[in-house]
Structure formats: structure tokens, C-alpha cells
Amino acid sequence: MIILGIESSCDETGLALYDSERGLLAHTLHSQIAVHRIYGGVVPELASRDHIRFIVPLVQQVMKEAEVASSQINAISYTKGPGLIGALLVGATFAKSLAFAWGIPAIGIHHMEGHLLAAFLDAKKPNFPFLALLVSGGHTQIIKTNEIGAYELLGETIDDAAGEAFDKTAKLLGLPYPGGPILAQIAERGTPNRFHFPRPMLDRPGLDFSFSGLKTHALHTINQLELNEQDKADVAWAFQDAVVDTLVKKCARAITQTGITELVIAGGVGANKILRQRMSAFAAQNNVNVFYPPLEFCTDNGAMIAYAGYERFKRGKFDQDTAIDVLPRWELDFYL
Numbered sequence: 001m002i003i004l005g006i007e008s009s010c011d012e013t014g015l016a017l018y019d020s021e022r023g024l025l026a027h028t029l030h031s032q033i034a035v036h037r038i039y040g041g042v043v044p045e046l047a048s049r050d051h052i053r054f055i056v057p058l059v060q061q062v063m064k065e066a067e068v069a070s071s072q073i074n075a076i077s078y079t080k081g082p083g084l085i086g087a088l089l090v091g092a093t094f095a096k097s098l099a100f101a102w103g104i105p106a107i108g109i110h111h112m113e114g115h116l117l118a119a120f121l122d123a124k125k126p127n128f129p130f131l132a133l134l135v136s137g138g139h140t141q142i143i144k145t146n147e148i149g150a151y152e153l154l155g156e157t158i159d160d161a162a163g164e165a166f167d168k169t170a171k172l173l174g175l176p177y178p179g180g181p182i183l184a185q186i187a188e189r190g191t192p193n194r195f196h197f198p199r200p201m202l203d204r205p206g207l208d209f210s211f212s213g214l215k216t217h218a219l220h221t222i223n224q225l226e227l228n229e230q231d232k233a234d235v236a237w238a239f240q241d242a243v244v245d246t247l248v249k250k251c252a253r254a255i256t257q258t259g260i261t262e263l264v265i266a267g268g269v270g271a272n273k274i275l276r277q278r279m280s281a282f283a284a285q286n287n288v289n290v291f292y293p294p295l296e297f298c299t300d301n302g303a304m305i306a307y308a309g310y311e312r313f314k315r316g317k318f319d320q321d322t323a324i325d326v327l328p329r330w331e332l333d334f335y336l
């Protein structure tokens with residue numbers, strides 16, 4: 001069974017072909033960094049237009065690379081939400097029209113389910129039930145995954161997502177879009193412990209997060225500096241240290257609370273090197289099995305949508321009509 005997966009929820013057009021027998025056949029990603037950089041962030045209308053421009057050639061590219069003809073494709077999965085409405089509509093309209101033309105089902109996928117299942121694209125796969133830390137630009141959640149499709153929200157951010165905090169703090173440091181990975185890069189040159197950032201909500205019980213205060217703390221710190229290159233790296237180091245420490249400690253708490261020792265880290269911030277290092281160190285000391293999707297499938301991509309599509313298709317869960325509806329806001333735990 002071969003599924004074509006299409007991701008277009010934000011600023012990347014991702015296409016992939018997943019085969020239930022052979023695994024991932026081909027995938028490709030078009031990033032819109034060059035389009036949005038001069039504006040310092042994603043401009044939704046430009047994102048939609050760019051998806052329109054690239055979606056057809058990218059489908060042709062993966063089909064050619066995988067040597068797959070349209071007649072071999074069994075279903076098309078696409079990101080139904082959450083995300084930017086225009087960007088989602090491009091992917092949904094294209095996917096549902098093509099599926100209709102080819103006489104095959106279309107499958108609307110929750111973007112965060114895609115992230116969560118990206119760990120299954122690796123050879124080493126988690127066992128159910130597992131905990132998942134979903135850390136992206138729009139989400140910071142700890143989810144208990146009982147089985148595919150059965151997700152229980154244990155905790156989430158009450159304000160900014162971890163990725164959003166990375167991006168906003170990067171902006172305060174004068175770093176270009178996309179801020180998060182660039183902040184992480186300069187933090188490598190930072191002086192450890194020159195600054196200490198607070199660990200939000202660690203002193204309170206529960207599994208919720210709050211990251212907006214870190215950005216304010218960064219602003220106060222920056223305002224007292226001339227902000228030369230070393231200052232920037234030192235602030236970046238302290239900020240990243242606080243976010244990572246908070247994420248690791250909340251995961252530790254979730255593990256103690258549930259007794260579940262399988263942990264998946266997913267979403268764009270899951271690509272962060274220090275997060276991976278500290279989480280792995282914690283896991284090694286506490287007999288926890290931690291799983292990371294391959295790096296390129298941590299941030300947005302088509303492969304995770306193709307894989308999630310395969311899991312849904314197998315269960316007979318696909319769109320029942322040709323109506324095109326997307327959900328810019330959509331809770332994962334109400335997804336069943």
C-alpha cells in the first residue's frame with residue numbers, strides 16, 4: 001500500500017511517498033525561508049502563494065524519484081490542521097482534488113499526530129503506551145499515547161510554545177528568521193552560567209508549561225547589556241538552558257506520575273541538540289527509553305504526514321466526502 005503525504009500547514013511544503021512494505025520511498029521539502037526572511041517571520045499570504053507554486057512540481061519529483069506511477073498510489077494524506085488557514089487550504093484542496101481525480105481516498109491528518117508518529121519512521125520504534133513531548137512552534141504538550149489515535153493530553157503550555165519562545169527570544173537578540181535553530185547555534189559559543197534564567201512553573205505541581213516569562217527575562221537581561229556577539233551567545237546559552245531544563249524535568253515528572261518509561265520527543269524543538277543530550281542523559285540514568293525521530297523529520301515534513309496517513313488508512317479512517325474543510329485550531333486529544 002502506497003500513501004502520498006502532503007504537508008503545507010506553515011512555511012514548508014513537504015511531500016513524501018510511504019510504502020507499507022518498503023517504508024519511505026521518497027520525500028522532499030521546499031523551505032520558504034528566503035520568502036519570509038526579509039519580514040522577520042512568516043507572512044501567511046506569501047506562504048499560501050508559495051505552496052501553490054511548488055506543490056505540483058514537488059509531487060512530480062517524489063513520484064519520479066520513487067519510480068511510482070499514479071496507478072500505484074492507494075491514498076493521499078494531507079495536513080488538515082492546525083496551521084495557517086490559507087496554507088492548509090492549498091494542501092487540502094490539492095490533495096482532495098487529486099484523490100478525486102485518481103479515484104482514491106483522501107485522509108485529513110492532524111499535524112501534531114504527524115509529529116508524534118514521526119518516531120515510527122526510525123528503525124527503533126516505541127512501544128505502547130508511551131509518553132510524547134511535542135515541542136513545536138505552536139505547541140508544547142505532554143501526551144499519553146495509548147495507541148494510535150488515542151491521545152490523552154497530560155499537560156501543555158499556558159502561553160507561548162517552546163519553539164515560539166525560541167523564535168521570540170532570537171528576535172530580541174537581533175537574529176534572523178528562523179530564529180530558533182540560529183539561537184541554538186550561537187548558544188554553542190555561550191559562556192555557561194554567566195546568566196541564569198528562571199525555570200517557569202517547576203515549583204508548581206502538574207505538567208503544564210509557561211514560556212512567555214523567559215522572553216521577558218531575556219528582554220530585561222538584554223537591556224542591561226551593550227549586546228556584543230559574546231553577550232548574545234551568553235544570553236542564548238542561558239535561555240536554552242532554562243527551556244531544556246524545564247522540558248526535561250517536566251518529562252521526568254510525567255514519567256513518575258504515569259509509570260510509563262517510553263518517551264518520544266517530537267516537533268521542531270526536538271531537533272535541538274542540547275535537548276537531545278540532556279534528555280538522553282536523564283533517560284540513561286533512569287531506565288527510560290527515549291525515542292527521537294530522525295533529525296530531518298523533527299521539523300515539518302511530508303514523511304510524517306504520509307506515515308500518519310498510512311496508519312489511518314489501515315484503520316479505514318479517511319475523508320467521507322469531497323468537501324474541503326481545514327481546522328486552523330484543532331485539539332489533538334479530541335481527535336479520536
Ligand code: KG4
Pocket residue numbers: 010115135136137138139162163164166167178179180181184267268269270271272273298299300
Ligand atoms: O515542528 P515545526 O517545524 O513547525 C511547527 O509545527 O511549529 O517547529 C518549528 C519550531 C520553530 O519555533 C523553530 O524555531 C523550532 O521549532 N526549532 C528549534 C530548532 N529547530 C527548530 N528550536 C530550537 N532548537 C532547534 N535546533
Ligand code: ZN
Pocket residue numbers: 111115136137267268299300
Ligand atoms: Zn510542525
